[in-house]
Amino acid sequence: MCGVFGISNHPEAANLTYLGLHALQHRGQESAGVVTSDGGTLHAVRKMGLVADVFSADLLRSLRGRVAIGHVRYSTAGGSLPKNIQPLTAEYRHGAVALAHNGNLVNAENLRDELEADGAIFSSNSDTEVILQLMARCSEPSLVGRLAWALAQVQGAYSLVLTAEDKLIAARDPHGFRPLILGRLRQSPETYVIASETCAFDLIEAEVIRDVEPGEILTIDEQGLHSERLREAPRRFCVFEHVYFARPDSVLDSQSVYELRVRMGEVLAREAPADADIVIPVPDSGVVAALGFARGAQIPFEMGLIRNHYVGRTFIEPKDSIRHFGVKLKLNPLPGILEGKRVVVVDDSIVRGTTSRKIVKMIRGAGAREVHLRISSPPVIRPCFYGIDTPTRSELIANSHSPDEIARYLTADSVAYLSPAGLAEAVREGPTRAFCHACFTGEYPIAFNPPTSRRQLRLVEL
Numbered sequence: 263m264c265g266v267f268g269i270s271n272h273p274e275a276a277n278l279t280y281l282g283l284h285a286l287q288h289r290g291q292e293s294a295g296v297v298t299s300d301g302g303t304l305h306a307v308r309k310m311g312l313v314a315d316v317f318s319a320d321l322l323r324s325l326r327g328r329v330a331i332g333h334v335r336y337s338t339a340g341g342s343l344p345k346n347i348q349p350l351t352a353e354y355r356h357g358a359v360a361l362a363h364n365g366n367l368v369n370a371e372n373l374r375d376e377l378e379a380d381g382a383i384f385s386s387n388s389d390t391e392v393i394l395q396l397m398a399r400c401s402e403p404s405l406v407g408r409l410a411w412a413l414a415q416v417q418g419a420y421s422l423v424l425t426a427e428d429k430l431i432a433a434r435d436p437h438g439f440r441p442l443i444l445g446r447l448r449q450s451p452e453t454y455v456i457a458s459e460t461c462a463f464d465l466i467e468a469e470v471i472r473d474v475e476p477g478e479i480l481t482i483d484e485q486g487l488h489s490e491r492l493r494e495a496p497r498r499f500c501v502f503e504h505v506y507f508a509r510p511d512s513v514l515d516s517q518s519v520y521e522l523r524v525r526m527g528e529v530l531a532r533e534a535p536a537d538a539d540i541v542i543p544v545p546d547s548g549v550v551a552a553l554g555f556a557r558g559a560q561i562p563f564e565m566g567l568i569r570n571h572y573v574g575r576t577f578i579e580p581k582d583s584i585r586h587f588g589v590k591l592k593l594n595p596l597p598g599i600l601e602g603k604r605v606v607v608v609d610d611s612i613v614r615g616t617t618s619r620k621i622v623k624m625i626r627g628a629g630a631r632e633v634h635l636r637i638s639s640p641p642v643i644r645p646c647f648y649g650i651d652t653p654t655r656s657e658l659i660a661n662s663h664s665p666d667e668i669a670r671y672l673t674a675d676s677v678a679y680l681s682p683a684g685l686a687e688a689v690r691e692g693p694t695r696a697f698c699h700a701c702f703t704g705e706y707p708i709a710f711n712p713p714t715s716r717r718q719l720r721l722v723e724l
């Protein structure tokens with residue numbers, strides 16, 4: 263769960279990256295970083311915190327160069343620690359290199375064991391560093407050759423941007439789990455941009471050229487754009503990007519996220535209707551699907567919960583104590599809307615059930631007569647190993663409980679989920695548009711052995 267951004271050939275590379283990262287902030291709020299390249303030298307600013315807090319005008323001015331990459335992070339592998347902030351940088355015999363990664367490598371621990379046995383010293387405990395360590399061991403003369411050699415050995419999900427030698431490189435794993443899009447600035451078409459989501463392009467007035475293809479390495483330099491292929495593999499774009507993670511104003515995988523979410527709500531209304539007076543969303547994650555549900559069911563849409571936008575996503579806080587407290591901090595019910603009503607509440611997913619339980623109780627506390635929870639995706643029954651942060655299998659409430667049991671736990675009158683077939687219909691799944699839905703089915707596109715060693719955190723920087 264991270265966002266990446268890259269830009270080539272622009273005098274305001276750092277400022278445009280800073281803006282792009284603002285648009286990608288929903289993909290990670292733990293830390294942010296920008297690295298620029300001014301030919302021979304890389305300049306880096308990386309800190310814990312939100313984009314707006316990490317950068318000052320002075321820092322942005324000191325980020326010199328016409329090429330930049332940026333990253334916002336929410337940790338899935340490696341702790342939420344300063345040493346893991348991206349873009350990662352390294353100096354090796356070919357010069358300096360910076361790398362920003364969205365996704366999760368499933369064989370990173372095993373590769374790291376081998377590299378350490380061979381004498382490598384790691385400076386982070388992020389899976390991404392394995393790619394840099396492999397590049398340093400490669401005898402290929404070209405930068406792209408070294409990257410391709412490293413990527414041939416890693417397995418899992420990666421959408422990455424890299425800068426070195428005044429080049430901007432973007433690469434996407436052969437399954438294409440995580441999004442990565444190529445665009446160009448409308449005002450200066452010779453400036454290429456790369457981003458996790460198109461909402462970053464809208465902000466800086468860039469237009470979409472196309473997705474970086476699964477298994478593609480794109481190099482952008484003074485000679486223009488060159489494309490090379492890694493190996494072929496079946497496409498498996500993450501369906502959870504469409505369900506929850508991406509911003510609804512993005513176009514991913516050639517589809518409007520907003521439109522697909524409306525369809526999820528419409529199909530859900532058909533599959534799991536409820537006798538109710540109003541439909542309300544859990545803001546913001548359930549808003550667009552709730553619109554679709556209300557439209558499909560022909561029940562009035564209301565905002566029964568008001569969100570305080572100045573508090574981060576509650577689930578995203580790593581500590582349990584803060585998460586529990588966070589629900590009240592974030593959402594306030596409107597008794598004037600809810601009192602005496604039979605309410606359909608729409609959200610995109612239930613993970614542990616902790617937040618949903620508090621929300622249902624909050625809505626009842628505001629006077630709702632009935633609460634029917636409708637979820638615009640199938641039950642999450644397995645953890646993700648490809649870059650979405652989910653708890654372990656035993657913590658996933660739907661892994662061990664039926665919808666009726668979940669309804670009792672949440673104190674809801676009913677709970678119903680979108681079916682797997684309903685989700686496939688909503689996202690227009692077909693033979694040429696296949697998704698990864700391992701979190702809903704347990705069918706993991708990449709088989710992998712659990713890591714041989716569970717690495718202990720050995721250095722904590724305060």
Ligand code: AMP
Nearest residue numbers: 547577611612613614615616617618651
């Ligand atoms: P809970 O009831 O505690 O399972 O929380 C459900 C809420 O978590 C829903 O509003 C989802 O939008 C949200 N959610 C689902 N997956 C994630 C995730 N990977 N990271 C953060 N929030 C999530």
